[in-house]
Amino acid sequence: MGNLLTDRQFWVNYWESKTGLSVSIPEDYLFHKELADIINGQKVKTAIELGGFPGYYAVFLKKYFKLDVTLLDYFVHPPVTNSLLQANQLNEADIHIIETDLFNYVPEQQYDLVLSCGLIEHFNDTADIINRHINFVKPGGTLFITLPNFKALNGWFQKNFDKENYDKHNIDCMDPRLLENICKQAGLEVVKAKYFGHFSLWLENQQQKPAGIRLLKKSLWLAGKIFTKVFPFNSKQLSPYIILEARKP
Numbered sequence: 001m002g003n004l005l006t007d008r009q010f011w012v013n014y015w016e017s018k019t020g021l022s023v024s025i026p027e028d029y030l031f032h033k034e035l036a037d038i039i040n041g042q043k044v045k046t047a048i049e050l051g052g053f054p055g056y057y058a059v060f061l062k063k064y065f066k067l068d069v070t071l072l073d074y075f076v077h078p079p080v081t082n083s084l085l086q087a088n089q090l091n092e093a094d095i096h097i098i099e100t101d102l103f104n105y106v107p108e109q110q111y112d113l114v115l116s117c118g119l120i121e122h123f124n125d126t127a128d129i130i131n132r133h134i135n136f137v138k139p140g141g142t143l144f145i146t147l148p149n150f151k152a153l154n155g156w157f158q159k160n161f162d163k164e165n166y167d168k169h170n171i172d173c174m175d176p177r178l179l180e181n182i183c184k185q186a187g188l189e190v191v192k193a194k195y196f197g198h199f200s201l202w203l204e205n206q207q208q209k210p211a212g213i214r215l216l217k218k219s220l221w222l223a224g225k226i227f228t229k230v231f232p233f234n235s236k237q238l239s240p241y242i243i244l245e246a247r248k249p
Helices: 008-016 032-042 056-065 078-087 126-134 153-161 176-185 211-230
Strands: 046-050 068-073 095-099 111-117 137-148 189-196 241-247
Touching: 032 056, 032 111, 032 137, 032 241, 046 056, 056 068, 056 078, 056 095, 056 111, 078 095, 111 126, 126 137, 126 176, 153 211, 176 189, 176 241
Parallel strands: 046 068, 046 111, 068 095, 111 137
Antiparallel strands: 137 241, 189 241
């Protein structure tokens, strides 16, 4: 288990600390354009979201693209997922759920689209976790991975004001070229591996932070948003995310 930067109890505590999880997922959800391009361009019918509890992207893909969707995570709390489904006019039968440890699970089927958003950075061995994703991808299918970019200003903020959360992340894996090379070595064709988003800052459980930190975060967030509205660009220094898209031959 040395590959893990978190354990099951971490995620139990993490999700139990959250409120307002059952939200209506909007059509312009984060990464919506990138996912729409893949689904429409590759004629995607089946998809699996890895490590995605409570299943926001699984719900998004079912709600707006009517895909045959599966959610796999090693912690799933059914009342939360069911409430999320109801908030999006879906029912329990609309999403297949697999609760299992990804490291002890052999895929029973492969999918047109395999995605994870904010998963791979919680493991020390980046090549290993990406290759486990690849095992789920059909020949001709697409791998889509997103992760935070803590080498940007957002990471500096996390490191200084939420060190406990920062330390749960593998900062070294936040490198588009590294991710691209891992996929190429696995025989995939890399469509894109890049920094994504002009600017953002966030804090987990923000309301529990001291007022001074919340004020600083708000001030930096506002300044960054204004700057990148005038000068919109993706960069290692400011972009809050990294995205990877690759195709299996």
